[in-house]
Amino acid sequence: MSPKYANVSERELEPPSLAISTVIFALRPDPDSGKLTLWLPLVRRIRQPYLDLWALPGGPLRPTESLQDAAARNLRETTALEPRYLEQLYAFGGPDRSPSPRVVSIVYWALVQPDEAALARQDENVAWFRADGVGTLAFDHNQIVEYALWRLRSKMEYGTVAYAFLGERFTLAQVRDVYEAVLGGELDPANFRRQLLASPHIEPTSEYLQGGRHRPPRLYRYTGPVPQTDANPRPEPRS
Amino acid sequence: MSPKYANVSERELEPPSLAISTVIFALRPDPDSGKLTLWLPLVRRIRQPYLDLWALPGGPLRPTESLQDAAARNLRETTALEPRYLEQLYAFGGPDRSPSPRVVSIVYWALVQPDEAALARQDENVAWFRADGVGTLAFDHNQIVEYALWRLRSKMEYGTVAYAFLGERFTLAQVRDVYEAVLGGELDPANFRRQLLASPHIEPTSEYLQGGRHRPPRLYRYTGPVPQTDANPRPEPRS
Numbered sequence: 001m002s003p004k005y006a007n008v009s010e011r012e013l014e015p016p017s018l019a020i021s022t023v024i025f026a027l028r029p030d031p032d033s034g035k036l037t038l039w040l041p042l043v044r045r046i047r048q049p050y051l052d053l054w055a056l057p058g059g060p061l062r063p064t065e066s067l068q069d070a071a072a073r074n075l076r077e078t079t080a081l082e083p084r085y086l087e088q089l090y091a092f093g094g095p096d097r098s099p100s101p102r103v104v105s106i107v108y109w110a111l112v113q114p115d116e117a118a119l120a121r122q123d124e125n126v127a128w129f130r131a132d133g134v135g136t137l138a139f140d141h142n143q144i145v146e147y148a149l150w151r152l153r154s155k156m157e158y159g160t161v162a163y164a165f166l167g168e169r170f171t172l173a174q175v176r177d178v179y180e181a182v183l184g185g186e187l188d189p190a191n192f193r194r195q196l197l198a199s200p201h202i203e204p205t206s207e208y209l210q211g212g213r214h215r216p217p218r219l220y221r222y223t224g225p226v227p228q229t230d231a232n233p234r235p236e237p238r239s
Numbered sequence: 240m241s242p243k244y245a246n247v248s249e250r251e252l253e254p255p256s257l258a259i260s261t262v263i264f265a266l267r268p269d270p271d272s273g274k275l276t277l278w279l280p281l282v283r284r285i286r287q288p289y290l291d292l293w294a295l296p297g298g299p300l301r302p303t304e305s306l307q308d309a310a311a312r313n314l315r316e317t318t319a320l321e322p323r324y325l326e327q328l329y330a331f332g333g334p335d336r337s338p339s340p341r342v343v344s345i346v347y348w349a350l351v352q353p354d355e356a357a358l359a360r361q362d363e364n365v366a367w368f369r370a371d372g373v374g375t376l377a378f379d380h381n382q383i384v385e386y387a388l389w390r391l392r393s394k395m396e397y398g399t400v401a402y403a404f405l406g407e408r409f410t411l412a413q414v415r416d417v418y419e420a421v422l423g424g425e426l427d428p429a430n431f432r433r434q435l436l437a438s439p440h441i442e443p444t445s446e447y448l449q450g451g452r453h454r455p456p457r458l459y460r461y462t463g464p465v466p467q468t469d470a471n472p473r474p475e476p477r478s
Contacts, residue, residue, distance in 0.1 A: 016300060018255055018332075018343055061255060063341065067332040091330045091345045093257075093306040102302065104257055106330045106343070 016093065016102040020070045021058035021141070023089065023109040023148040024081060026117035027165050027181050028128065036181040038131040040145065041120055043078045049099050050138030054129070056145070057081075058105070071108035080121040083110035085164065089148060097140040105139075109148050111164040132184075156182055160201070160224050169219040171209055172196055200224065255332065255341040259309045260297035260380070262328065262348040262387040263320060265356035266404050266420050267367065275420040277370040279384070280359055282317045288338050289377030293368070295384070296320075297344070310347035319360040322349035324403065328387060336379040344378075348387050350403040371423075395421055399440070399463050408458040410448055411435055439463065 042054040059074040093104035155161040162178045201224030208216040281293040298313040332343035394400040440463030447455040
């Protein structure tokens with residue numbers, strides 16, 4: 001019997017198991033340039049397979065909890081993060097994505113604001129990585145991160161998702177920082193400002209950014225639908 | 240030991256199992272009014288639990304197939320349908336969604352054109368139902384259908400998804416029929432026509448609808464991104 005055949009027949013005997021993983025995106029300044037960039041927290045594998053490689057936070061589904069609750073609990077237990085919005089992204093379950101037995105991972109994701117991200121545990125087994133520099137991850141987690149990035153970038157087109165990264169009041173330059181961090185590259189400030197002011201749901205406040213500037217920039221607020229990972233506020237199915 | 244506690248501890252022993260389900264939407268004329276309405280195929284349960292109730296087509300995941308392949312195979316085996324586009328919708332896995340052992344269902348969905356829908360098997364165990372009149376379904380399938388309808392309606396706003404229901408050439412009235420069938424209710428023909436002609440990606444052809452009319456309406460075509468269930472053409476993750 002060839003090794004390949006042995007492997008197939010072993011898989012036949014073991015039903016797939018289920019896991020929950022989470023992709024959490026936050027904007028943080030790059031330590032070198034100071035420019036805002038997109039980061040995500042990863043946890044170090046402390047057992048086989050993929051011992052010592054970095055992986056998305058996650059874990060098993062407990063018998064009496066929903067998928068959503070399992071995602072929130074696993075994230076809290078591994079990173080101490082408790083994002084306000086945590087949504088299902090996609091289920092990954094290809095037959096070759098992990099050593100036998102096969103694991104189907106239901107992936108949740110969230111965009112967190114700096115105040116939430118600052119509460120994350122950081123030690124030798126939990127760290128933040130730039131989204132474009134995660135290195136080789138365990139399992140198919142590189143592919144999952146790429147998929148999440150692709151979804152995030154395509155959702156930026158609808159507009160509202162950018163505000164999930166911002167506080168209640170923000171300057172127009174801060175919105176541009178978010179777009180530049182997520183899409184990569186630079187946007188023309190004058191064009192961006194004009195487009196933003198023409199969009200609905202952006203309203204000037206009477207406040208200005210605190211600080212020592214000669215002409216402090218005005219603060220704006222977002223008045224559209226509650227920003228979520230998904231561009232649509234949707235009835236959360238009991239999952 | 241209370242029955243409730245006994246149930247919890249039984250669930251503790253059994254890991255969740257995995258199933259794949261599919262929601263297939265097609266437009267068909269209502270047999271009474273002749274007006275286009277939204278329909279979906281259901282299959283009758285031929286075993287417990289929920290014996291004799293109607294349910295979404297679906298079945299198990301085989302050890303060596305991807306989630307996507309399992310969805311296509313289960314759909315083909317139960318209904319003979321082979322939609323051109325079949326995409327992951329959502330994973331449903333609440334602890335109370337099925338009798339023990341718990342089942343996590345990964346749901347795929349598709350929009351099919353009349354030529355595809357016409358190929359579906361129809362017998363005493365496979366039938367088409369109006370989306371707004373499915374009655375009581377097995378498991379939590381009513382909730383899944385409602386969720387799929389909600390997603391479909393919210394995607395109509397982006398525009399391109401309507402063309403997944405239409406052929407290569409269509410009249411403006413046919414586009415309005417799709418919107419009315421999915422959103423329910425009636426749309427003002429003149430307003431709708433004006434909005435449609437103002438949208439990008441809709442181009443007149445030099446052809447007219449065949450038939451015995453005095454002034455046959457012009458046929459248009461869609462030139463935007465390939466219509467899919469999801470408004471964005473997305474790189475299909477290997478799942």
